[in-house]
Amino acid sequence: MEQQRDDTANPIGPLLLLAFPALLVGVGSSLVLLAVSYLADGLERLLWTVLPASLGVAGTAAGWILPMLTVVGVVVGLVVWLVPGHAGPDPATLGLVEKPMPVRVLPGMLVTVVLGLAGGVSLGPENPTIATNISLAYLIGTWLMPASAARTWIGLATAGTIGALFGTPVAAALVLSETPMGGTAGSEPLWNRLFAPLVAAGAGSFTTVLLSNPVLSISLPAYQGYALGDVVSAFVITAVGAGIGLSAVYAFSPVHALFHRIGNPLLMLTAGGLVLGALGAVGGYLTLFKGLNEIKELAASSAEYGVGALLVLVVVKLAALVVAAASGFRGGRIFPALFVGVALGFLAHALVPSVSPVLTVACGVLGILLAITRQGWLSLFMAATTVVDIGVLPILCVAVLPAWLLVTGRPEMIIERRGG
Structure with a gap:
């Protein structure tokens, strides 16, 4: 046939x-x-x-x-x-x-x-x-x-x-x-x-x-291996990160509406720049720019930052991301969100020093990026490659699941276009 x-x-x-x-x-x-x-x-x-x-x-x-x-x-x-x-x-x-x-x-x-x-x-x-x-x-x-x-x-x-x-x-x-x-x-x-x-x-x-030879990773002490408490810590830090990221997502729409009441792009972006300048003056030079070089500076000097200073970095950078994206500046959100996640990871380590900074930083990045991007695979990839330690990947693959349940079905960080 x-x-x-x-x-x-x-x-x-x-x-x-x-x-x-x-x-x-x-x-x-x-x-x-x-x-x-x-x-x-x-x-x-x-x-x-x-x-x-x-x-x-x-x-x-x-x-x-x-x-x-x-x-x-x-x-x-x-x-x-x-x-x-x-x-x-x-x-x-x-x-x-x-x-x-x-x-x-x-x-x-x-x-x-x-x-x-x-x-x-x-x-x-x-x-x-x-x-x-x-x-x-x-x-x-x-x-x-x-x-x-x-x-x-x-x-x-x-x-x-x-x-x-x-x-x-x-x-x-x-x-x-x-x-x-x-x-x-x-x-x-x-x-x-x-x-x-x-x-x-x-x-x-x-x-x-x-x-160009770009380097996205930061230098941290090697992860020493699994402990039962690490799984619990990973669940908590990733979920907290996702919750903090969602707070920015929920703030995005009203902040966008507030700036767009101004109408004229010149006045709107001038106001946005003024607010960003005020945030930068409070948070310091480290909270400016896209955040890629800044995460390396933060990692190199993280021991010099106390709990209060790290909390300021998280809050200011997240607020700057919302204001910049809502007021009309052109740009992406992945790298600023990465900085927030890294700062959150160091904050978690400062609060509970017994947990490895590799784990806290990876989980902070994972939670924040899940909420901001809604890209599960990309969030896992960024979390693992930022700390350059494959040893935490199995824990991240488990910690991502409850965090994903927290963010899925929630509003996304995007404004629906009107009139097609």
């Missing part, structure tokens, strides 16, 4: 067809991210080191932090108000992965994220960079391959950017496994669906590591 040919049984051709475009998207996504980071780092040195030194003041002083963040709010507000495209939609209405945006909004969006990163705003580069890479990949990809689906380029650009952000394609695979991309996957095997995105993620991570 003649066997009917089934084209879906041999997907090698379609997979290989996307491999080269995926490689290009991954490298391009990394280069966009590196360009944003390079410009932001250079401007940051100018604003926080060169300029205050020329004026005879310390860039870490409250007297510099307050006016600097206010000025950043004014400049970002001018861009959002006057530049064509207005730097894209209200960022409070956008998730980590969105549909392609019109190219005309991208220049303003990139300018605002560079200004925010350099100016000390408590947001990361991930959301605007992913949005930019998705839009560019979709524009170029559908021009070169008109029959290709939008979700193809969304997946490739998302994977490439996340791989570049975290320096590993694993993070991209975990995020994509929880991200609906549209279309009908049917019974297509998972690894077939992830093949091209993993090529993009690998290319993005390799390019970033080659050119």
